[in-house]
Amino acid sequence: MSVASLIAADLLIAVLAAAGWLGGGAAAAARRRRLALGLAAGALLGTLARAVTVTVLARAGWWFAAEKVLVAGPLSLAAVAVAGPRLVRRPGDIRSAAVPLLFAGYAESAALLVTVLHGYPASAGAGLLAVAAVVGATAVSWRLLDARPSPTVSRTAVAVAAAALVTGAGLVATPAGAPAVPHALAAQDGRAVGEPTRRVTLTAGTATVRAAGRDVAAWAFNGQVPGPELSATVGDVLEVRLRNRDIARGVTLHWHGYDVPNDQDGVPGVTQAAVLPGQEFVYRFRADQAGTYWYHTHSVSDVGVRMGLYGVLVVRPAPAVGVDVTVPVHTLAGRPLPEARTEPVAAGTPVRLRLINTDSTTHRYALAGTAFQVAAIDGTDLRGPTPLVETAVLIPAGGRYDLVFTAPGTPVALQVDGRVVYATGPTSVATGGWPVLDPLRYGAAAPAPWSRVDRKFTLVLDRGLDLHGLLPRYAHTVNGAADPDIPPQLVRSGDVVTFTIVNRSLVVHPWHLHGHHVLVLSRDGRPATGSPLWLDSFDVRPGEVWRVAFRADNPGMWANHCHNLAHAEAGMVLHLMYQ
Numbered sequence: 001m002s003v004a005s006l007i008a009a010d011l012l013i014a015v016l017a018a019a020g021w022l023g024g025g026a027a028a029a030a031r032r033r034r035l036a037l038g039l040a041a042g043a044l045l046g047t048l049a050r051a052v053t054v055t056v057l058a059r060a061g062w063w064f065a066a067e068k069v070l071v072a073g074p075l076s077l078a079a080v081a082v083a084g085p086r087l088v089r090r091p092g093d094i095r096s097a098a099v100p101l102l103f104a105g106y107a108e109s110a111a112l113l114v115t116v117l118h119g120y121p122a123s124a125g126a127g128l129l130a131v132a133a134v135v136g137a138t139a140v141s142w143r144l145l146d147a148r149p150s151p152t153v154s155r156t157a158v159a160v161a162a163a164a165l166v167t168g169a170g171l172v173a174t175p176a177g178a179p180a181v182p183h184a185l186a187a188q189d190g191r192a193v194g195e196p197t198r199r200v201t202l203t204a205g206t207a208t209v210r211a212a213g214r215d216v217a218a219w220a221f222n223g224q225v226p227g228p229e230l231s232a233t234v235g236d237v238l239e240v241r242l243r244n245r246d247i248a249r250g251v252t253l254h255w256h257g258y259d260v261p262n263d264q265d266g267v268p269g270v271t272q273a274a275v276l277p278g279q280e281f282v283y284r285f286r287a288d289q290a291g292t293y294w295y296h297t298h299s300v301s302d303v304g305v306r307m308g309l310y311g312v313l314v315v316r317p318a319p320a321v322g323v324d325v326t327v328p329v330h331t332l333a334g335r336p337l338p339e340a341r342t343e344p345v346a347a348g349t350p351v352r353l354r355l356i357n358t359d360s361t362t363h364r365y366a367l368a369g370t371a372f373q374v375a376a377i378d379g380t381d382l383r384g385p386t387p388l389v390e391t392a393v394l395i396p397a398g399g400r401y402d403l404v405f406t407a408p409g410t411p412v413a414l415q416v417d418g419r420v421v422y423a424t425g426p427t428s429v430a431t432g433g434w435p436v437l438d439p440l441r442y443g444a445a446a447p448a449p450w451s452r453v454d455r456k457f458t459l460v461l462d463r464g465l466d467l468h469g470l471l472p473r474y475a476h477t478v479n480g481a482a483d484p485d486i487p488p489q490l491v492r493s494g495d496v497v498t499f500t501i502v503n504r505s506l507v508v509h510p511w512h513l514h515g516h517h518v519l520v521l522s523r524d525g526r527p528a529t530g531s532p533l534w535l536d537s538f539d540v541r542p543g544e545v546w547r548v549a550f551r552a553d554n555p556g557m558w559a560n561h562c563h564n565l566a567h568a569e570a571g572m573v574l575h576l577m578y579q
């Protein structure tokens with residue numbers, strides 16, 4: 001059983017057990033003896049079964065089970081200790097079992113809430129609040145069921161509940177110790193990158209564009225979605241003038257995967273102010289990384305990118321040979337881009353398809369009709385890529401794969417999620433059943449470029465209640481906190497840094513660090529054995545644990561976030577900061 005299914009199964013059992021105890025308590029209060037005993041017996045089994053699921057989760061990694069062991073464990077023990085004997089002894093009047101069964105129900109529910117609302121890391125504050133809730137709810141039930149608890153018992157209950165409540169609330173309300181990111185703006189340092197050799201102006205504005213045969217409202221660069229394709233040759237100096245005509249919420253340009261100097265990174269509130277209607281901002285950087293990249297607005301990025309403020313950036317080592325096609329995939333107003341395009345290619349021509357996922361979720365790509373190689377991922381060439389046939393690739397949000405092949409005499413077609421987006425002639429092939437390439441096992445290995453590690457960080461991805469803003473929200477969290485309260489990761493120039501990224505939630509988180517490419521070390525404890533994989537965007541699926549490393553060689557303050565941009569807006573953003 002995978003860790004993800006274990007997480008889901010454990011959650012389900014916990015819900016059923018809580019419901020069983022509560023239902024049993026209610027049935028007992030109503031003197032429905034059979035029903036009460038049946039529900040309670042089921043709940044007891046569920047509660048005991050969690051000992052197994054939680055143990056297995058803890059063995060997969062403490063991050064997956066911490067609060068379950070430390071909070072749910074003791075509460076479940078209490079539940080079983082209080083309610084269990086009532087079941088075994090089979091009371092004459094079933095009503096006398098109501099309060100113990102309800103107590104067990106409250107205990108299981110409170111533990112469940114700690115998992116769902118708080119998660120990792122386990123905290124004393126959340127544990128105490130759970131205890132307060134259980135004691136309080138039990139005391140109220142006792143009263144309502146008119147069981148006349150002795151005054152000493154009720155006084156003790158009130159005292160315990162109040163103490164736990166006050167201490168727990170105090171602990172939970174205290175913000176995390178580390179400082180939030182100082183959202184100060186770095187001034188443009190006008191670093192000398194030389195005279196621009198390519199100049200472009202991108203004007204952001206509302207527009208009506210064509211998507212899959214229908215006119216839709218969009219936000220566009222120069223009136224088109226995607227924006228103009230920027231292409232350069234290594235060594236070029238790019239100067240991009242960004243103007244905002246009428247995007248009220250502001251615009252910036254972030255060069256996704258391009259490790260530009262920090263002041264060109266385009267993150268509003270961190271490296272510059274958002275460019276408001278009527279304003280402009282000039283980006284200038286040297287194109288010294290070859291490969292496939294893209295640009296997009298980083299101001300209200302979820303809406304901005306979804307509405308169309310993105311485009312392709314391709315840097316070639318030399319002028320393109322053969323056929324060199326970019327395929328930026330996007331969903332605009334629910335309609336898929338780009339339109340299918342068919343163009344015959346003479347047999348023997350080298351072809352490079354640059355696949356770019358500009359959406360917030362993973363897409364599945366399949367190239368039918370030819371053997372091919374994955375020449376590069378996220379702009380970096382792979383070492384020793386071998387030919388693949390009838391193999392699909394999954395590209396995470398923000399990620400890029402370059403597929404290369406020599407055109408055969410027969411038609412070739414590229415499908416995205418089963419839809420043809422590029423073809424050299426008419427074909428129809430069912431690719432849904434093809435196996436998926438594991439990039440960690442593809443190509444030829446090379447020794448690691450470092451032998452030491454200077455800093456290690458762990459990022460546990462989850463959901464949780466965020467009470468630190470104006471309104472409470474159910475945030476996407478890192479280590480139990482949401483932006484802007486996630487402590488920044490401090491590094492020194494030259495450090496070799498590792499991230500352990502753990503996904504204990506039930507959704508995929510495509511991880512993206514700005515300004516650096518990370519080398520994948522392992523996934524779920526199994527080392528990467530293929531070509532060195534230098535990524536800027538990678539899917540951490542539910543239950544997965546990724547270890548990646550990078551050299552801190554680009555000083556500044558860098559966003560480090562989930563590229564499901566809705567998750568990012570909902571809290572899943574932190575920052576890497578050079579000391």
Ligand code: C2O
Nearest residue numbers: 254256398512559
């Ligand atoms: Cu492509 Cu911070 O994003």
Ligand code: CU
Nearest residue numbers: 509562564567
């Ligand atoms: Cu996410």
